[in-house]
Amino acid sequence: MREVPETWEYDGSFYGFLCLVDRAFSQKVFPTLILTPETALESLFLGDLIETDEARAHKIYRRLQQRLTPENLRFIQTGFYATLVNKERCLLDTIEIALGTKDSLENFIGHPSVLPVKKSIKTLLGEVHLFTGFVRFEYVGKILFSKIAPKHYSLPFLCPHFVERYFNEQMMIYDETHRLLALIDHGQVTLIEDSECPEIKATDEEQEIQDQWRAFLGAVTIKERINPRVQMGHLPLRFRGNMVEFE
Structure with missing residues (x-):
């Protein structure tokens, strides 16, 4: 040509x-x-x-x-x-x-x-693979919600993983980098481009579970063995901003 x-x-x-x-x-x-x-x-x-x-x-x-x-x-x-x-x-x-x-x-x-x-x-696809382990959901009513900030246009390739794992769930995943919202309803995926992040608030039950989990982690953590360098190798900083554990 x-x-x-x-x-x-x-x-x-x-x-x-x-x-x-x-x-x-x-x-x-x-x-x-x-x-x-x-x-x-x-x-x-x-x-x-x-x-x-x-x-x-x-x-x-x-x-x-x-x-x-x-x-x-x-x-x-x-x-x-x-x-x-x-x-x-x-x-x-x-x-x-x-x-x-x-x-x-x-x-x-x-x-x-x-x-x-x-x-x-x-x-x-390497980023997609990492997000399969680093995406965190929390219940907002009956819907599982997560927010991510990928470098690449990963969300459409990420959705099938959660469809397969949680086929009977209703989920929302918001990509704040590309302003892309994925709605997953019992295996059906809808992508909405140029979308604002939904205003969400975790249920009281969800918040209580998160507080209990943090209390548990605080109780079992041995401060003398904390190694931030090794931790960053397993969980880079760029993934932590939207992870419930670090809120």
Whole structure:
């Protein structure tokens, strides 16, 4: 695919990216620079705005489903939600490779665009794995509530873990970094973007349980054996801000 010295801009959504993919492959050109509303504020260049058309995006997604292996499509989708500089440009190259092969994209990690996508996915899923152990819930009425502050767009990948473990529960998880709220109701997940954190207050029973647990920990802790350096190795500071134990 030929690269042209152009700057394109889209709304940063996955649907918007699919519309960008449609334009790139229909015109058989890749732009030098791709901007989102966030990166456009830091750029000296004006981008050619690509409007998001959900119907068109769905059509492009169905074509990718037909042309790509499920593994490679999942690689591209996960790569879109990972944190990576020039992510969209790398993904266009990755899609071009995937369209020309039935082999796994894992076999192309030597490519200068596929490798950074692979690394960013590993970082994203690594954070998801950590949060499966560091997320803390508390009862707000009959709902389990938790607030997290991930570096990456981890929440959509984190929800299936709690759906599987607590299928009969109603839960809310709020990502304060990306202003994303996940509502989980007996296995059904709804994501609400650009959301404020719900105003919540733990029940009296929940607060009593927390107080009893803190009292227990205080009673069994041997102060002389406290080792903050080792503790930070097992539980980094960045996860502690929203953990009930440290409130």
